[in-house]
Every structure is written in structure tokens, then in C-alpha cells.
Amino acid sequence: MKIEDVVCTFCGCLCDDLVVEVENNRVCSVENGCTLANEKFMRDHRLKNPIRRDGNGWKAVSYDEAIRETAEILLDADRPLLYGWSGTHGEAQSVGVHLAELIGGVIDNTSTVCHGPSIMAIQEVGHPGCTLGQVKNRADVIVYWGANPIDAHPRHMSRYTTYADGFFIENAFRDRKVIVADVRQTESSAIADEFLKIDRGGDYAALSALRAIVRGKGDLIPSRVAGVTREQLFRVAEICMKAKFGAIFFGLGLTMSPGKYKNIRNAIELTQELNRHTKFTISPMRGHWNVYGSNEVFTWITGYPYAIDFARGIAFYNPGETTSVDILMRGECDACLVVASDPGAHFPRACAEHLARIPTVQIDPHVNATTHLATLQIPVAVTGIDAEGTAYRMDGVPIRARKLFTGSYPNDQEILEKIFARVKEAKRS
Amino acid sequence: MRVILNTGRTIRQGSYVERKTSADYMEEAASLNMNRMDMFELAVEDGNHIRVRSDHGEVVMKARAVEGLIRGQVFVCLGPYANHLVGPETHGTGMPDFKTTQVTLEPTTDPVPTIRELMERCGGVGYED
Amino acid sequence: MTDLLVKNAYVIDPLSGIRGEIMDIAIRDGKIVEDTGSGAPVIDAGGCLTFPGGIDSHSHVCGTKVNFGRYMSPxxxxxxxxARKGVMRVTSGYSVPTTFGNSYRYSTMGYTTVLEGAMAxxxxxxxxxxxxxxxxxxMLANTLFDGNWAIMEAVRDKDVKRAAxxxxxxxxxxxxxxIKxxxxxxxxxWGWGKDVHSVRDEVPYFGVTPAEIIETMIRANELLNLPHSVHIHCNNLGVPGNYQTTLDTIDLAPDLNRNRQSLYLTHVQFHSYGGSTWRDISSKSEDIARAVNSRPQVAIDMGQIMFGRTTTMTADGPMEWKLYMLHHNKWSNHDVELETGSGIIPVYYGxxxxxxxxxxxxxxELALLINDPWQCMLATDNPNGAPFVKYPEIIALLMSSRYRDIERSAIDPRTEHYVPLFAIDRELDWYDIAVMTRAAQAKALGIERIGKGxxxxxxxxxxxxxxxxxxxLDPAADYQQVMAGFAKTRYTIKRGRVVxxxxxxxxxxxNSTIWSRADVPPEYDLNRDAEFVxxxxxxxxxxxxNYPVQDIYLPRGYFISTEASL
Incomplete structure (x- = not known):
């Protein structure tokens, strides 16, 4: 069976034009997808059933047992952490937030090690952005800063920017200028009209230099800033100011580098400055297909996009304190529920060590690094393959991921609702 | 040799990220991407093993020569190998220094650990899929 | 069958012509009925003021920009x-509360229906x-068509039916x-960083004017027989001298509908400025009120501002940019491809x-100078003028000139030279307030037909x-009690249940979500229009x-069906 307009649940591009062929509850071909999509749909390999750590080994357990034990772990915890959420649909995220509220836990999503600093910057200075179609149809200047879309968001350039023909841009490749800023050469920098090769840790200075030039204070600029020549900085500022519509996209090269959220703040303020001359927008290159959805869902329920602590009954937010890495580093949480992410692989080692010390339950379709740290893992359906639900694209556009076939796994929402019901019942009695 | 460890996404890392038990994923995640001149100085070739140490841990990885990296910088895709070296301090931002870890490199003939072994070193119990 | 009997209620129900009578209200299965069975639970209203549930006909509470207002504003x-308490979930936020926060606060004020003012x-x-x-x-959603490319092409082709x-x-x-x-x-x-400055300005590339868009959409709306009229946020919001644009917009409205207005102008306060700069801004409420008073085909809401901190958010992207250039606080913007824009900045009204x-x-002044309360609804363009929790204060100001005089002494003393407010004696009564907070909304939105208001x-x-x-009570003297009373109901009943x-x-x-479905002949079905597709x-x-919203998103969806006259 061929299914059209399939939504790819891999990266924040959330491409929705895949054509997928399904036979016997398996995807057997994918058209229009990038390498990442092909791998995701075609080589899907799941954990078969719930597993539980048993001394120095593992044993299979039933879903009912696994759910009961998870509820017990959460009820027994003084300071539970509910982490992950970016790899599942909004409906499941919503149950997660209500669960965290019910048990007075901390809930955090993968933004915490991704665009958390971007959120902190936005909370300082705002965010002039737009949907991706606005860029596709209008932008004649594209800037990628600390981002490598060819590797991380392979179809970003062909669907939305460099190679995408739009209404006012009939020949994208000819009519659009592409600027890339990075500390290293990448596949993406190789196709840039201007590549700003920035010294490590120099992003803030380079952004400040551009802001100064756009402000008309170019005479302050020395001959080199963070490894970039004065001439090139002027050239790039000129291209931006002469644009009819410019769009900056930035990645973890800014959020994870020294300066962290201050880098993003500077990039946003450069964008605001450019708006005095022409139209300019800026957008984070969100990684997971639904990390932005986790921010949205957390926000409408709690008021905050991530790192929310319910310990005192109200929703409390303080990144740096209520963020997962900090909580784990301090050895503060005494139980962890991991949903749809892999902190074992993606958090610093000290955090992984703490996860191994405490009861850690993972709800995830696949065996990953966290599996080895966990006490219990509950496999679930993959949203976009055998589960459906809401996802928010990196620009905030909500799209419903399709279910391609009905498999044998329950979805995240069903598992979480059962855990929630058990916890609520226990709290009542 | 003292260098700075940078991390980030690669298309191969992304391709295998949902199959972390696979040899493909391990191959990518345990690759230490280096400038050729640095490799020359360390007297290692593509595929040789290198012990990488930081203030926060150590792990053996496999050297791989790439274009585009300046001397003194190495690149490892985000994942359990890189994170064996990254410190947990976030300076009040929630975000560790994933892109600027000081590390030292030393050639070795010790084997590259599997992800399961890495997690066992963290106190976990390996699960065989 | 679930029955409930409300006894001894002092009822004002303007749409039923009840102007204050002690009555009993019988309820069965969520509806008003003639009589309940014996043994129905009884609520004794004790002679207290009883209105139909409140309806907000213009408020920003849900959706992309509202949530971004929260996201950017810890x-x-x-x-x-x-904190979590009983059935209440945790809530956060003052000017942009979380969804549950909005819902609980509206509910305790007696509001049971809210229209989200702008949905892309x-x-x-x-x-x-x-x-x-x-x-x-x-909930109901105004749907944005202001920058819709297909609409502008239809306007350019002078094709009202296609627009419909x-x-x-x-x-x-x-x-x-x-239609919003x-x-x-x-x-x-604004897609090019530009704006239009009058109803006769041309939109770049599309070559149509705001006036042409407005006129076409009013006619398209009536061709579809939609319950509500076109709902407009005029050009030039917040610009000194903009009252002329507002008058020009009012002039565009024909009288096409017997049951309600043909054009609803929202947050008109922001569109009633004289002067030419921020230095000589003055009130033109009298000119606007005169225009409204002479044209039954328009209705407005106040767009009252109240002093204090709030967050402004609107689809009007270029306006928020202008505001940012004044305040230099944080600024967010979010253009939506082929459709519209939006912007957010925090403000403090001092x-x-x-x-x-x-x-x-x-x-x-607008509320006091417009003769017919059915033409002027109470709203703050929540949260732009003020969070909706300020409504009770506004009611008190409208009911008490004494309270207005007290406020006069607390504000900038030069104000009276620029505004006529303090020369107006009118004090609204309970009936006027009932009209301005529910009955007029039900009529203007066309939802009295489904039992609202x-x-x-x-x-x-x-x-x-x-x-x-x-x-x-004498509201003119006891305005403090009026304020406290409207802030917290004794009972709010939703579909027959105390909430x-x-x-x-x-x-x-x-809750339910109410939407409109106009049936069009097959030749007007755009799913079959190759060019559109x-x-x-x-x-x-x-x-x-992947664009249409699936039914699953409206667990209790309810549509008002109409037959298009195409």
C-alpha cells in the first residue's frame, strides 16, 4: 500500500511530502525522504517487550507489571525528574506534564541540551521570526550561523531556502545569496557565497561587529574580528542590509559555545537592528521533530517551555537550577522517567552515572544507551510509523503525524495515561 | 597532545541514532575526527586508536582524518563517546560546554569500548538486544 | 436527566426582553426549560443579579502568538x-495566563463563551x-484573511464569489x-517590512487596496450567510490621527443583514486618535461615536486600556514593530506564509x-457616547488593553461618574484638555452592562440562534x-461593591452544571468549539479547483x-451550518 503526504518524524523540518510503501506492517520503500528519513522508516528496529533489570541481567515483564512498577517508583520518589519528550507526540507530552504536576516532580525536555539557551535569549529580547514558507517565497539572503543543515536537517535547503523556488524567487539558486558562519568547514559552508570562518568562541564578537556596522559604527571595527577580516564583515553587512528579505538560521554552534544564550541574544539583536533597514527574520534550527511541540505543550499548560519544577505546588522555572543536567549533576533526583530521548548518550557522563544509581524508567521504542542505565524499559509505537499525533515544526507550524499501519505496540500516550491513572488512584487513597 | 574537542551532528550519526546497538553507530560515534597534521605529529593513521582524556573522563576512540578542521581541534559527533569527556557544569545555563572541552590525545592499542561497556562503566547493566 | 432549579434570581436577559425580574430558572440536560421535575436540586440565588453566561467577543487566549507571549515572558x-487545588490544575501568568488559568479566571467572572480574536x-x-x-x-475562532494571497487575487479579479x-x-x-x-x-x-497607511493604499505586488479587500469580504461573508459579520481590526492601529482611517472604514460598510451588523470593528479605542504625533494625540471618540450612532450596520467593541502591565499581541506585525521602536523592550514577530503576520511586545500603561x-x-468615552449598548461591547482586546480580569473595574467606571472623577485625580492632569470624558455624565445601568457583556455579543456573533447569550x-x-x-445597591456610589461582585460570581453555571x-x-x-460551515455548490468547491490546488x-x-484540522482536534465540535447564496 502506498501512502502519500507522509510526515517524517525525524528532524525539525517535519517534511510532510514523503511517499511511503507499507507491506505487512513494515515500511518497504520511501520516496522524497533524505538519508535520515530512509534510515528511520526502512531500518526500524524495536525492543520487543518491556524489560526489567534483574540483578546483573534483564528479564522480560508484561506491560501491566511495567506500568505498575513505574507508578510505584514515581510514587516512592521525593524528587522525580521526567525528562525527554521531544520524540513523541503532543498528546503524550500533555499527559506527561499533568503527571509531573500530580507528583510534584520536575519536567524537562531535550531543549535543555539543545536550544534551551535560545529560549533564554528569547525571554530577554524576543524573537522576530516567521514560518518557513515566508522564507521560501521571499528571502533573497539566507544566513546559517553555527548550523550545518546538510548534515542535521538535510532537506532544509531544498524545501525552504537555498534551492527552493518560491513565489517571488523564481530561480532560487541564482537569486539567493547564502552566508554561512561556523568555526569549522562543513558541507554547508562549502556551498556558501560568503563563509565567515570564526575563531572558536568568537561568535559573540563577530555578531557584535556586524551589529556595529549595521548601526553605522563601522569605523570601530579593527582589521580582524574573531578571525574574520574587516572587509568580509563589511561585505556581509552590506549583503544583509541590501536584502529584500533576509533570514538567519542558527544552530547549536551558538547555543553550546562559550557565551551560550548571550550569543543568541546578540544574533537576535542583530536581526532587530537589520529590521531598521529591511526585512529580516531569525529562527533556531530545532533538532528533534517535535522538540518545539514539547516547548509549546509545556508552555500552554505551565507557562514555561522547559525545566519546570512542581515541587512547591506551583510551576517554578529557573534554567541552570531546574534543568536536567544540573539536577543530575547535583545528584538531586531520586527517580527518573525518560520518555522518547536518550540522556545516556547525550548527557555528560556524570549525569549518566546518576541515572544508573537511581530507579530510571525509560519509555522508548528502541534499545539505546539509556537502556543499559535503566531499571525498566517500556517499548512503544513510533509516532509517524505506527502511532499518530501532533507535532510542531521548527517554525511552530503544527502538523499531524500519520499512522502508517496498526502494529502491536501501545503508544506513549496510552502508557502514560495508565501510569497517570495508577498514580492518581494511589494518591487518592 | 592537547586539543579542543568540538561536538555536533553528522548525517551518519543521525542515520544510525535510533539503532545505537549497531556497528554503524559505534563506528561513527567513536570516530575522532582530526586534522592530518595533528595525526602526523601524533604518528597515527586512519583507524588507529587514541586515548582521549579530559578532566572529566577518558575513552578510547578511533582516529579519522578529515578536511575542514584546523590544527588543535578535534571533532566527535554528539553521543556517548564524546560525552564521556564533557563536564556537567552549565554555568547556570542548563547547557554543558559541549563544544569546548580541553582534551589530551595519546596513541594506544587498547580497544574501543562498546556503548554497552561505556554505560556499564557508568554503573549500568548491559542489555543484549 | 439532570435537573437544576435556580430560584429567586434577579434576572436581566436583554435578548428575552427581561430587564430585572425576580424569577426561577428551570434547567434540564443543560438547557433552559419550562419546569423541572420535582426533587430537582435547588440553588437559591437570594435575589442576586443573574445574567446569561458572559460572552467575550474579542480576546486573545489560545494559539501560536498567545503561547509565544507566554514562552517569551517568564x-x-x-x-x-x-497551585494545584481540588480539580484546579496549576496555573501561571498574569496578562497571558496558561490555558487553564484563562479558563478558571473567566469562569469565576461568569464567562462561559470566548471568541479567540485571531487564528492564522x-x-x-x-x-x-x-x-x-x-x-x-x-470557544470560537476568528480566522485571519487579511493577507491571504488567494483572497487578494480574487479581490484583484473583482470576483466576490471566488472570495466567498x-x-x-x-x-x-x-x-x-x-472572517477576521x-x-x-x-x-x-509587512512581508517586505512595509505597511499600508490608509484604506486606499496599494498592497505591494497584489495591487489591491484595503478598501477593496474589506468591501469584497463583507459581500462574500453575506453570500455565505455566516452567523457573524466580517470582524475587522482597522489599518493604522495606534497611530495618531488614525480616526480618519476608522471613519473611512465605517463608510465602507453597507447594510446587508437584518439580524446583525455587517461590519464589526474591534478594539476601536486604539483606532480613535486625533493629532499627528504622540505629542498632540487627542481623543476623537465623539467623531467615531457619531458615525456609529448613525449607522446600525456597524457594531464595535471598546478595546479599553487599563493602567498597569500587560502584553500586546496581534496579527498586525507592522504595528508591533512600531511599538517596539517606541518601547525598545523585547519584540517578537511571526509572519505566516501566504496568510498573515503577528507580533508581540510587553507594555506598561502608566x-x-x-x-x-x-x-x-x-x-x-466610546461606551458612554454610543447611544445603543447593542452597538458597543465591553472588551479590552485581552490582553492588549488590559487582562480580562480588569473587566469588573471597567464596569464600575461605566456605572459611576463618581469613580471616574476619583480616577481623574490620579492621572496626568493635562488629560482633560485632550479628552471629553469628564464632561460626560452618563452612567450605565445593570441592563446596559448585561447587553455589553453577553447579549450584544450573542447577537453580533449570531450565536443567539444556538442558545447563547x-x-x-x-x-x-x-x-x-x-x-x-x-x-x-446604588452602583454610582457603591462602585467598589460592583467591582468585587463582577469579579467573582456566586455561581457560574455552564450547560446546566455549576462550574x-x-x-x-x-x-x-x-467545553465545545463552535465553527461555521457554509455549504457551497460543487462548482465553488476549491478541492476541485486545479488552479487553487x-x-x-x-x-x-x-x-x-495535511492542512485541514482533523475532527479529532474538536472533541466536542459544533458547527453552525449555512447555505451559501452562490
């Missing part, structure tokens, strides 16, 4: 937080997700309620700012009982098949 979230079609799914998480109110077909297709796809035009043409111009004092006076037999049993005894009591929320709630697939970044 300082606002901290400013209004409550492309992001409609988000609005509906938040509607579901706003459980105490029935596009509206019908879109409302059906996104489960929208009514926010700075028509201006949001498209009693020491002459401009803010003039704005404050204008809103009140009144208490006649068959109507939805949405009822607000306030701890106010009209026989014992809030004395400021406490007592049920989780289960081709452009859609070419220029949107979402496939046409």
Missing part, C-alpha cells in the same frame, strides 16, 4: 501563579489544541468561526503617561449569578492534504 508567568489558518491546529485545554468556555468560496473552504478546513481582517493588506506588506491617559479615556426556553443553561443585589462557586472552580469542565502545493510548505 516574568509574566511568575506574576500570577496558583496554517496554525489553526494549535489554536484548537489550546481550546481543548480551556475547558470551561465554549475561499472563505468557505478555509473555515471548513481550519474549523474557524468567522487584521490590518487588511498591511500584514502582506497613569503618568499622557498618551496612556488619553487612551484610557477614549475607551470609556439568553435564558429563553431552549437556550443553553449558561448562567452567571453575581453576589450583587440591584435593589439594595464555579464564590471564586472556586468546582469541575474540570468540558496547484498554487497551494507550490507555495505553501505544508501539503494541502
Amino acid at each position: 516574568e509574566d508567568m511568575r506574576a500570577g501563579r496558583t 489558518p496554517l496554525e489553526a491546529r494549535h489554536t484548537h489544541e489550546e481550546f481543548t485545554a480551556t475547558p470551561h468556555q465554549d 468560496a475561499i472563505v468557505a473552504w478555509t473555515l471548513d478546513a481550519v474549523k474557524g468561526f468567522a 481582517l487584521t490590518n487588511p493588506g498591511g500584514t502582506e506588506a 497613569r503618568k503617561s499622557l498618551v496612556n491617559c488619553v487612551m484610557w479615556a477614549i475607551g470609556l 439568553h435564558l429563553a426556553e431552549g437556550a443553553e443553561a449558561d448562567i452567571a449569578i453575581y453576589p450583587l443585589k440591584p435593589d439594595e 464555579a462557586r464564590n471564586g472556586e472552580v468546582v469541575v474540570e469542565g468540558a 496547484k498554487k497551494f502545493e507550490q507555495y505553501y510548505t505544508v501539503r494541502m492534504r
Whole structure:
């Protein structure tokens, strides 16, 4: 069976034009997808059933047992952490937030090690952005800063920017200028009209230099800033100011580098400055297909996009304190529920060590690094393959991921609702 | 040799990220991407093993020569190998220094650990899929 | 069968012509009935003021930009937080509360129906997700068409019927309620960092004017026989001298509908400025009120501002940029491809700012100078003028000239030279307030036909009982009590069930979403229009098949069906 307009649940591009062929509850071909999509749909390999750590080994357990034990772990915890959420649909995220509220836990999503600093910057200075179609149809200047879309968001350039023909841009490749800023050469920098090769840790200075030039204070600029020549900085500022519509996209090269959220703040303020001359927008290159959805869902329920602590009954937010890495580093949480992410692989080692010390339950379709740290893992359906639900694209556009076939796994929402019901019942009695 | 460890996404890392038990994923995640001149100085070739140490841990990885990296910088895709070296301090931002870890490199003939072994070193119990 | 009997209620139900009578109200299965069975639970209203449930006809509570207002404002979230308690979930936020916060606060004020003022079609799914998480109110969504490319092409081709077909297709796809035009043409111009400055300015590339968009959409709306009229946020919001644009817009409205207005102008306070700069801004409320008084085909809401901190958010992207250039605080912007824009900035309206004092006076003047309360509804463009929790204060100001005089002494003393407010003696009465907070909204939105905004037999049993005894109160003198009374109902009843009591929320709630579906002849069905489909697939970044909001997003969806006259 061929299914059209399939939504790819891999990266924040959330491409929705895949054509997928399904036979016997398996995807057997994918058209229009990038390498990442092909791998995701075609080589899907799941954990078969719930597993539980048993001394120095593992044993299979039933879903009912696994759910009961998870509820017990959460009820027994003084300071539970509910982490992950970016790899599942909004409906499941919503149950997660209500669960965290019910048990007075901390809930955090993968933004915490991704665009958390971007959120902190936005909370300082705002965010002039737009949907991706606005860029596709209008932008004649594209800037990628600390981002490598060819590797991380392979179809970003062909669907939305460099190679995408739009209404006012009939020949994208000819009519659009592409600027890339990075500390290293990448596949993406190789196709840039201007590549700003920035010294490590120099992003803030380079952004400040551009802001100064756009402000008309170019005479302050020395001959080199963070490894970039004065001439090139002027050239790039000129291209931006002469644009009819410019769009900056930035990645973890800014959020994870020294300066962290201050880098993003500077990039946003450069964008605001450019708006005095022409139209300019800026957008984070969100990684997971639904990390932005986790921010949205957390926000409408709690008021905050991530790192929310319910310990005192109200929703409390303080990144740096209520963020997962900090909580784990301090050895503060005494139980962890991991949903749809892999902190074992993606958090610093000290955090992984703490996860191994405490009861850690993972709800995830696949065996990953966290599996080895966990006490219990509950496999679930993959949203976009055998589960459906809401996802928010990196620009905030909500799209419903399709279910391609009905498999044998329950979805995240069903598992979480059962855990929630058990916890609520226990709290009542 | 003292260098700075940078991390980030690669298309191969992304391709295998949902199959972390696979040899493909391990191959990518345990690759230490280096400038050729640095490799020359360390007297290692593509595929040789290198012990990488930081203030926060150590792990053996496999050297791989790439274009585009300046001397003194190495690149490892985000994942359990890189994170064996990254410190947990976030300076009040929630975000560790994933892109600027000081590390030292030393050639070795010790084997590259599997992800399961890495997690066992963290106190976990390996699960065989 | 679930029965409930409300006894001894002092009822004002303007749509039923009841102007204050002690009555019993019988309820069965969520509707008003003639009689309950014996043994029905009884609520003794004790002679307290009883209105149909409140209806907000213009408020920003759900959707992409509202949520971004929360996302970017932890300082606002901290400013209004409550802990989990009973059936109430945690809430955060003062000017942009979380969905549950909005819902509980509206509920304790007796509001049972709220219209979200601006939904971008492309992001409609988000609005509906938040509607579901706003459980105490029935929700409706104004749907943005101000910068819609297909609409502007139809306007350019002078093809009203095609415009109607596009509206019908879109409302059906996104489960929208009514046509909203926010700075028509201006949001498209903002795609290039530009704006339009009068109803006769041309929109770049498309070559149409705001006036042409407005006129076409009013006619298209009536061709579709939609319940509500076109709902407009005029061009030039917040610009000194903009009252002329507002008068020009009013002049464009023909009288096409016997049951309601043909054009609804929202937050008119922001559109009633004289002068030419911020230094000589003055009130033009008298000119605007005169125009409204002479034209039954228009209705407005006040867009009152109240002093204090709030967050401004609108689809009017270029306006928010202008505001940012004044305030230099944080600024967010979010253009939506082929459709519209949006922007957000936090503001503080100060009693020491002459401009803010003039704005404050204008809103009140509109309500006091427009003769017929059915033509002027009470709203703050929540949260732009003020968070809706300020409504009771506004009611008190409108009912008491003494209270207005007290406020006069607290604001910039120069204000009186720029505004007529303090020369107006009129004090509104309970009936006027009932009209301006529910009955007029029901009529203007065209939802009295589905039992909203009144208490006649068959109507939805949405009822607000306030701890106010009209026989014992003089609102002109007892304005403090009026304020306190409207802030917290004794009972709020939604579809026959008590949902809030004395400021406490007592049920989780289960709302409905109301949308409009106009049936068009097959030749106007855009799903079959090759040209429309081709452009859609070419220029949107979402496939046409993934665009419509699936039914699952409206767990209790209810549509008003109409037959288009095409």
C-alpha cells in the first residue's frame, strides 16, 4: 500500500511530502525522504517487550507489571525528574506534564541540551521570526550561523531556502545569496557565497561587529574580528542590509559555545537592528521533530517551555537550577522517567552515572544507551510509523503525524495515561 | 597532545541514532575526527586508536582524518563517546560546554569500548538486544 | 436527566426582553426549560443579579502568538501563579495566563463563551489544541484573511464569489468561526517590512487596496450567510490621527443583514486618535461615536486600556514593530506564509503617561457616547488593553461618574484638555452592562440562534449569578461593591452544571468549539479547483492534504451550518 503526504518524524523540518510503501506492517520503500528519513522508516528496529533489570541481567515483564512498577517508583520518589519528550507526540507530552504536576516532580525536555539557551535569549529580547514558507517565497539572503543543515536537517535547503523556488524567487539558486558562519568547514559552508570562518568562541564578537556596522559604527571595527577580516564583515553587512528579505538560521554552534544564550541574544539583536533597514527574520534550527511541540505543550499548560519544577505546588522555572543536567549533576533526583530521548548518550557522563544509581524508567521504542542505565524499559509505537499525533515544526507550524499501519505496540500516550491513572488512584487513597 | 574537542551532528550519526546497538553507530560515534597534521605529529593513521582524556573522563576512540578542521581541534559527533569527556557544569545555563572541552590525545592499542561497556562503566547493566 | 432549579434570581436577559425580574430558572440536560421535575436540586440565588453566561467577543487566549507571549515572558508567568487545588490544575501568568488559568479566571467572572480574536489558518491546529485545554468556555475562532494571497487575487479579479468560496473552504478546513481582517493588506506588506497607511493604499505586488479587500469580504461573508459579520481590526492601529482611517472604514460598510451588523470593528479605542504625533494625540471618540450612532450596520467593541502591565499581541506585525521602536523592550514577530503576520511586545500603561491617559479615556468615552449598548461591547482586546480580569473595574467606571472623577485625580492632569470624558455624565445601568457583556455579543456573533447569550426556553443553561443585589445597591456610589461582585460570581453555571462557586472552580469542565460551515455548490468547491490546488502545493510548505484540522482536534465540535447564496 502506498501512502502519500507522509510526515517524517525525524528532524525539525517535519517534511510532510514523503511517499511511503507499507507491506505487512513494515515500511518497504520511501520516496522524497533524505538519508535520515530512509534510515528511520526502512531500518526500524524495536525492543520487543518491556524489560526489567534483574540483578546483573534483564528479564522480560508484561506491560501491566511495567506500568505498575513505574507508578510505584514515581510514587516512592521525593524528587522525580521526567525528562525527554521531544520524540513523541503532543498528546503524550500533555499527559506527561499533568503527571509531573500530580507528583510534584520536575519536567524537562531535550531543549535543555539543545536550544534551551535560545529560549533564554528569547525571554530577554524576543524573537522576530516567521514560518518557513515566508522564507521560501521571499528571502533573497539566507544566513546559517553555527548550523550545518546538510548534515542535521538535510532537506532544509531544498524545501525552504537555498534551492527552493518560491513565489517571488523564481530561480532560487541564482537569486539567493547564502552566508554561512561556523568555526569549522562543513558541507554547508562549502556551498556558501560568503563563509565567515570564526575563531572558536568568537561568535559573540563577530555578531557584535556586524551589529556595529549595521548601526553605522563601522569605523570601530579593527582589521580582524574573531578571525574574520574587516572587509568580509563589511561585505556581509552590506549583503544583509541590501536584502529584500533576509533570514538567519542558527544552530547549536551558538547555543553550546562559550557565551551560550548571550550569543543568541546578540544574533537576535542583530536581526532587530537589520529590521531598521529591511526585512529580516531569525529562527533556531530545532533538532528533534517535535522538540518545539514539547516547548509549546509545556508552555500552554505551565507557562514555561522547559525545566519546570512542581515541587512547591506551583510551576517554578529557573534554567541552570531546574534543568536536567544540573539536577543530575547535583545528584538531586531520586527517580527518573525518560520518555522518547536518550540522556545516556547525550548527557555528560556524570549525569549518566546518576541515572544508573537511581530507579530510571525509560519509555522508548528502541534499545539505546539509556537502556543499559535503566531499571525498566517500556517499548512503544513510533509516532509517524505506527502511532499518530501532533507535532510542531521548527517554525511552530503544527502538523499531524500519520499512522502508517496498526502494529502491536501501545503508544506513549496510552502508557502514560495508565501510569497517570495508577498514580492518581494511589494518591487518592 | 592537547586539543579542543568540538561536538555536533553528522548525517551518519543521525542515520544510525535510533539503532545505537549497531556497528554503524559505534563506528561513527567513536570516530575522532582530526586534522592530518595533528595525526602526523601524533604518528597515527586512519583507524588507529587514541586515548582521549579530559578532566572529566577518558575513552578510547578511533582516529579519522578529515578536511575542514584546523590544527588543535578535534571533532566527535554528539553521543556517548564524546560525552564521556564533557563536564556537567552549565554555568547556570542548563547547557554543558559541549563544544569546548580541553582534551589530551595519546596513541594506544587498547580497544574501543562498546556503548554497552561505556554505560556499564557508568554503573549500568548491559542489555543484549 | 439532570435537573437544576435556580430560584429567586434577579434576572436581566436583554435578548428575552427581561430587564430585572425576580424569577426561577428551570434547567434540564443543560438547557433552559419550562419546569423541572420535582426533587430537582435547588440553588437559591437570594435575589442576586443573574445574567446569561458572559460572552467575550474579542480576546486573545489560545494559539501560536498567545503561547509565544507566554514562552517569551517568564516574568509574566511568575506574576500570577496558583497551585494545584481540588480539580484546579496549576496555573501561571498574569496578562497571558496558561490555558487553564484563562479558563478558571473567566469562569469565576461568569464567562462561559470566548471568541479567540485571531487564528492564522496554517496554525489553526494549535489554536484548537489550546481550546481543548480551556475547558470551561465554549470557544470560537476568528480566522485571519487579511493577507491571504488567494483572497487578494480574487479581490484583484473583482470576483466576490471566488472570495466567498475561499472563505468557505478555509473555515471548513481550519474549523474557524468567522472572517477576521487584521490590518487588511498591511500584514502582506509587512512581508517586505512595509505597511499600508490608509484604506486606499496599494498592497505591494497584489495591487489591491484595503478598501477593496474589506468591501469584497463583507459581500462574500453575506453570500455565505455566516452567523457573524466580517470582524475587522482597522489599518493604522495606534497611530495618531488614525480616526480618519476608522471613519473611512465605517463608510465602507453597507447594510446587508437584518439580524446583525455587517461590519464589526474591534478594539476601536486604539483606532480613535486625533493629532499627528504622540505629542498632540487627542481623543476623537465623539467623531467615531457619531458615525456609529448613525449607522446600525456597524457594531464595535471598546478595546479599553487599563493602567498597569500587560502584553500586546496581534496579527498586525507592522504595528508591533512600531511599538517596539517606541518601547525598545523585547519584540517578537511571526509572519505566516501566504496568510498573515503577528507580533508581540510587553507594555506598561502608566497613569503618568499622557498618551496612556488619553487612551484610557477614549475607551470609556466610546461606551458612554454610543447611544445603543447593542452597538458597543465591553472588551479590552485581552490582553492588549488590559487582562480580562480588569473587566469588573471597567464596569464600575461605566456605572459611576463618581469613580471616574476619583480616577481623574490620579492621572496626568493635562488629560482633560485632550479628552471629553469628564464632561460626560452618563452612567450605565445593570441592563446596559448585561447587553455589553453577553447579549450584544450573542447577537453580533449570531450565536443567539444556538442558545447563547439568553435564558429563553431552549437556550443553553449558561448562567452567571453575581453576589450583587440591584435593589439594595446604588452602583454610582457603591462602585467598589460592583467591582468585587463582577469579579467573582456566586455561581457560574455552564450547560446546566455549576462550574464555579464564590471564586472556586468546582469541575474540570468540558467545553465545545463552535465553527461555521457554509455549504457551497460543487462548482465553488476549491478541492476541485486545479488552479487553487496547484498554487497551494507550490507555495505553501505544508501539503494541502495535511492542512485541514482533523475532527479529532474538536472533541466536542459544533458547527453552525449555512447555505451559501452562490
